[in-house]
Amino acid sequence: MPDSFSAVFTSEAPTTDTTMKIISAQFTGCATDLEGCPPSSLPEFAFVGRSNVGKSSLINLLADSSGLAKISGTPGKTRLINFFRINDQWTLVDLPGYGFAKVSKAQQAAFNEQVSGYLTGRENLKQVFALLDSQLEPLDTDLAFIDWLQQCGIPYSIILTKTDRSADAKVQNHEGQLLQALEDYGLNPNEVFKCSAKTKRGRGAVLNWIEGRLPKKPKKKAGKSIQLGWMR
Ligand SMILES: Nc1nc2c(ncn2[C@@H]2O[C@H](COP(=O)(O)OP(=O)(O)O)[C@@H](O)[C@H]2O)c(=O)[nH]1
Numbered sequence: 253m254p255d256s257f258s259a260v261f262t263s264e265a266p267t268t269d270t271t272m273k274i275i276s277a278q279f280t281g282c283a284t285d286l287e288g289c290p291p292s293s294l295p296e297f298a299f300v301g302r303s304n305v306g307k308s309s310l311i312n313l314l315a316d317s318s319g320l321a322k323i324s325g326t327p328g329k330t331r332l333i334n335f336f337r338i339n340d341q342w343t344l345v346d347l348p349g350y351g352f353a354k355v356s357k358a359q360q361a362a363f364n365e366q367v368s369g370y371l372t373g374r375e376n377l378k379q380v381f382a383l384l385d386s387q388l389e390p391l392d393t394d395l396a397f398i399d400w401l402q403q404c405g406i407p408y409s410i411i412l413t414k415t416d417r418s419a420d421a422k423v424q425n426h427e428g429q430l431l432q433a434l435e436d437y438g439l440n441p442n443e444v445f446k447c448s449a450k451t452k453r454g455r456g457a458v459l460n461w462i463e464g465r466l467p468k469k470p471k472k473k474a475g476k477s478i479q480l481g482w483m484r
């Protein structure tokens with residue numbers, strides 16, 4: 253092989269990271285139901301899952317901010333819909349965790365009604381990310397929730413969380429079971445992502461997916477150079 257070729261092939265690949273840069277992430281409000289949600293025309297992306305699935309950790313990972321969403325030692329404490337404006341471009345919505353056993357059935361039903369009101373009624377909601385724990389086989393409660401999303405015509409993707417906690421083979425096995433269950437029930441998520449808040453796995457994939465759904469910024473027209481000839 254001529255030297256020039258080896259030079260080409262051994263040269264370092266460019267290290268350009270194309271992941272969306274998080275320039276700003278601000279808490280903009282919270283609500284218990286649709287009526288209380290802050291008005292916004294920005295595209296919204298909501299994150300939901302059972303308590304302790306790793307939602308707050310994932311939100312902090314995505315937003316590049318360790319304290320944005322509170323990582324809870326007490327599962328099920330967050331009963332509010334929280335809004336975070338990212339890069340003045342889109343809104344990340346942290347929905348309360350479902351399926352928490354320490355609240356009464358009546359409380360859970362009221363809460364489900366409030367969250368479902370947001371999910372079905374929020375006009376700028378672009379997509380729901382349903383979080384599932386990759387350490388577990390797909391659970392009926394999760395599948396029922398996903399089925400409900402699909403029946404309501406709400407676009408959704410699935411994120412398998414905490415992939416660092418199990419061996420790759422186990423994660424793959426659970427992913428396979430999930431894909432099979434989705435097929436059996438005729439459920440069609442936009443994507444299935446695998447994430448870990450610990451290793452940052454999946455961060456770029458989720459952010460790039462969101463970026464692809466944002467309105468394109470108008471390209472600057474090729475600026476004409478200012479004619480300075482008159483000054484001479
Ligand atoms: N190893 C590991 N632990 C995680 C990950 N995500 C969350 N956790 C832990 O799981 C627990 C629940 O996380 P949290 O983000 O509060 O879950 P939430 O209740 O769904 O908001 C905490 O102890 C986290 O430190 C992850 O990706 N890897």
Ligand SMILES: [Mg+2]
Binds near residue numbers: 307308322324330
């Ligand atoms: Mg949380």
